[in-house]
Amino acid sequence: MQSALPINAIYDMTYTNQLANTPKDLVIEPTQNSPFMKYSFKNRTLTIVGNSFIENAHDFYEPFMSRVYDDLMSKNHANVELFFTSFGPKTAKVLFEFFGNLRTFNQTGKTVDILWKADSNDENMADLGLSFAEIFDLDIKIVQS
Numbered sequence: 767m768q769s770a771l772p773i774n775a776i777y778d779m780t781y782t783n784q785l786a787n788t789p790k791d792l793v794i795e796p797t798q799n800s801p802f803m804k805y806s807f808k809n810r811t812l813t814i815v816g817n818s819f820i821e822n823a824h825d826f827y828e829p830f831m832s833r834v835y836d837d838l839m840s841k842n843h844a845n846v847e848l849f850f851t852s853f854g855p856k857t858a859k860v861l862f863e864f865f866g867n868l869r870t871f872n873q874t875g876k877t878v879d880i881l882w883k884a885d886s887n888d889e890n891m892a893d894l895g896l897s898f899a900e901i902f903d904l905d906i907k908i909v910q911s
Contacts, residue, residue, distance in 0.1 A: 805830050810837045811845040818853035823860045831864050838876040849883035865902040880906045
């Protein structure tokens, strides 16, 4: 006959299983042509920093942007922090699609906090963030540092 596990052992196993089932952050380290990307499950935040000159930009960004969409569907809120130093036309196309989708979510009552960072010397990048805000009717906070 097997003996029952003590209650603290059952608790420890349950806690360990919960930790094993907690999603780990998605992270991609930067390269010369691709940005650092991180999706924090705990904070429901997508962070993108750096250059983006990627041939397959849609495939590159899709897993991260899908997490934002999932959060908006299940939690009604997400955070996005973007600090591009430069990007090419394929990334621009992905951003247009992304902001268009965020606008649709906003129109259905979901909220997304968007922070667009730009280097203090880069007026063009700051202006680009403002342009995206106007084009897609999104409240994008522009920060130059």
